[in-house]
Amino acid sequence: MKKTLFLLFVLAGLLIFPANAQNRRASIPLKHGAHRIGKRTDAEMQRWREHGLGQFIHWGVYAIPGGFWEDKYYPGAAEWIRSWKEMPKDAYDNLYKGFNPKAFDAKRWAKQAKEMGAKYMIFTTKHHDGFCLWPSKYTDYTIANSPYKKDIVKAVVDAYNKEGIDVHLYFSIIDWNYKGYRSAPPVTKEDSVLYDKFKEFTRNQLIELLTNYPTIKGLWFDGSWDKAWINEAAWVDELGNELRAMHPGLVIGSRFRADENGKRHYDSNGDLIDDYDQTWERDLPNSIDDLNGSDWDCVMTVPQNQWGYHKEWRGYVKTSYDLIKMMLHAVSMNGNFVVNFGPDGQGNIRPEETQLAAEIGEWMKINSEAIYGTSHVGLKQQGWGYYTGKDNKIYLTVFNRPINNMINLEIPKGGVKPLKAYFLANKEEVEIIDAAKNKHNNSLYNIAIPAGYTSDKPFVIVLEVEQNLNDKDTYQQAKT
Numbered sequence: 001m002k003k004t005l006f007l008l009f010v011l012a013g014l015l016i017f018p019a020n021a022q023n024r025r026a027s028i029p030l031k032h033g034a035h036r037i038g039k040r041t042d043a044e045m046q047r048w049r050e051h052g053l054g055q056f057i058h059w060g061v062y063a064i065p066g067g068f069w070e071d072k073y074y075p076g077a078a079e080w081i082r083s084w085k086e087m088p089k090d091a092y093d094n095l096y097k098g099f100n101p102k103a104f105d106a107k108r109w110a111k112q113a114k115e116m117g118a119k120y121m122i123f124t125t126k127h128h129d130g131f132c133l134w135p136s137k138y139t140d141y142t143i144a145n146s147p148y149k150k151d152i153v154k155a156v157v158d159a160y161n162k163e164g165i166d167v168h169l170y171f172s173i174i175d176w177n178y179k180g181y182r183s184a185p186p187v188t189k190e191d192s193v194l195y196d197k198f199k200e201f202t203r204n205q206l207i208e209l210l211t212n213y214p215t216i217k218g219l220w221f222d223g224s225w226d227k228a229w230i231n232e233a234a235w236v237d238e239l240g241n242e243l244r245a246m247h248p249g250l251v252i253g254s255r256f257r258a259d260e261n262g263k264r265h266y267d268s269n270g271d272l273i274d275d276y277d278q279t280w281e282r283d284l285p286n287s288i289d290d291l292n293g294s295d296w297d298c299v300m301t302v303p304q305n306q307w308g309y310h311k312e313w314r315g316y317v318k319t320s321y322d323l324i325k326m327m328l329h330a331v332s333m334n335g336n337f338v339v340n341f342g343p344d345g346q347g348n349i350r351p352e353e354t355q356l357a358a359e360i361g362e363w364m365k366i367n368s369e370a371i372y373g374t375s376h377v378g379l380k381q382q383g384w385g386y387y388t389g390k391d392n393k394i395y396l397t398v399f400n401r402p403i404n405n406m407i408n409l410e411i412p413k414g415g416v417k418p419l420k421a422y423f424l425a426n427k428e429e430v431e432i433i434d435a436a437k438n439k440h441n442n443s444l445y446n447i448a449i450p451a452g453y454t455s456d457k458p459f460v461i462v463l464e465v466e467q468n469l470n471d472k473d474t475y476q477q478a479k480t
């Protein structure tokens with residue numbers, strides 16, 4: 001069972017990441033702070049936790065200009081082009097009249113995600129521009145009024161669910177199209193009336209999404225940083241309760257709401273707001289200690305900072321090697337890794353992204369056992385790569401093969417005893433050399449990679465150990 005393995009080393013007196021409670025900064029009475037201290041322990045959350053790899057799709061009318069307006073290159077993230085001074089707002093707000101993505105085939109996207117190894121996906125129902133990819137009753141600015149007409153969110157949810165992939169819906173609180181939306185708190189009476197309308201509109205849309213797409217597993221909020229929204233802590237908290245009551249098990253990250261003191265993600269006591277930490281956008285923690293014992297996800301772009309479709313990617317574009325390495329980095333610290341795709345205005349996933357998905361999928365076909373349902377194992381990080389683990393297995397994913405072909409491993413005093421090691425790819429056994437103990441009485445081992453072994457990809461060595469890492473009693477102690 002994922003996220004429990006560090007317990008193994010509780011046995012060795014080595015508690016790798018501190019319980020969240022220990023990291024709390026203060027004890028301030030809060031009405032709208034975290035609703036629990038520590039992680040959710042229910043089955044739905046456990047399912048989310050075990051995904052390891054996800055797919056993000058940013059799609060909307062911004063895919064039509066694709067980062068260009070009148071042949072001028074927009075240097076920001078393509079989905080933000082409406083905010084560019086060179087972009088006439090009226091022209092942008094009428095783009096939907098030409099949105100007719102003839103090549104859109106949700107089944108094709110879902111198949112590709114499945115082949116990549118994604119266990120869940122996050123889909124932009126509405127980005128900051130306010131355009132809804134579902135036929136919302138509460139605005140005219142929707143897919144129903146485009147030439148395409150059909151409900152895109154439904155097509156996506158159905159197709160991915162058919163492939164056994166969980167769907168989480170991305171929803172932007174910022175809505176540049178809605179009249180009552182504003183980023184600063186309302187000042188005048190008139191402003192307040194309008195903002196109240198916006199709040200009601202937002203609530204209606206969220207209820208509509210949960211009603212129309214009952215199989216979804218979570219809501220992935222964004223654009224919740226405006227002071228106007230932050231100031232509504234009590235109202236937003238109540239809305240969150242309402243959504244959870246409607247949809248038991250719903251998974252919501254830390255970007256939905258702030259506490260009454262305006263603290264986002266972590267409340268004024270340092271406790272995580274809602275179910276997982278959403279601060280790791282295009283970023284990875286240096287160490288497990290940076291995570292406060294929280295569940296978390298890392299959402300990652302393929303180029304530097306493009307989520308929606310941009311015709312011209314400039315700068316460094318990540319390779320499948322980079323993305324697989326980041327995935328291991330995340331999973332080895334109990335996070336989910338989510339790779340973003342930005343289909344074009346016709347609904348095609350660009351060839352570069354298709355290629356990356358295929359390469360990640362090839363790797364996952366052989367090595368996914370080291371990803372799905374695995375957790376942090378609490379061993380000292382070595383230069384060769386990353387540890388993940390579950391049951392009685394520790395997976396060593398090797399990115400940097402040492403020139404002496406020895407994979408070093410240090411097991412704390414009283415920790416697990418290795419029994420055998422083998423390549424995950426072909427089960428060929430490799431020698432475990434007992435390299436004595438260090439001055440702390442920790443056991444040092446070298447796993448010997450045969451000199452003749454070749455691989456042009458990161459490879460996984462499985463280390464079977466004596467104890468089952470999911471020991472029930474230790475799991476109970478581990479809940480943070």
Ligand code: FHN
Nearest residue numbers: 077079080222223281299307
């Ligand atoms: O502004 C958005 C951005 O366009 C993109 O959707 C990302 C995805 O995490 N979220 C916001 C920036 O944090």
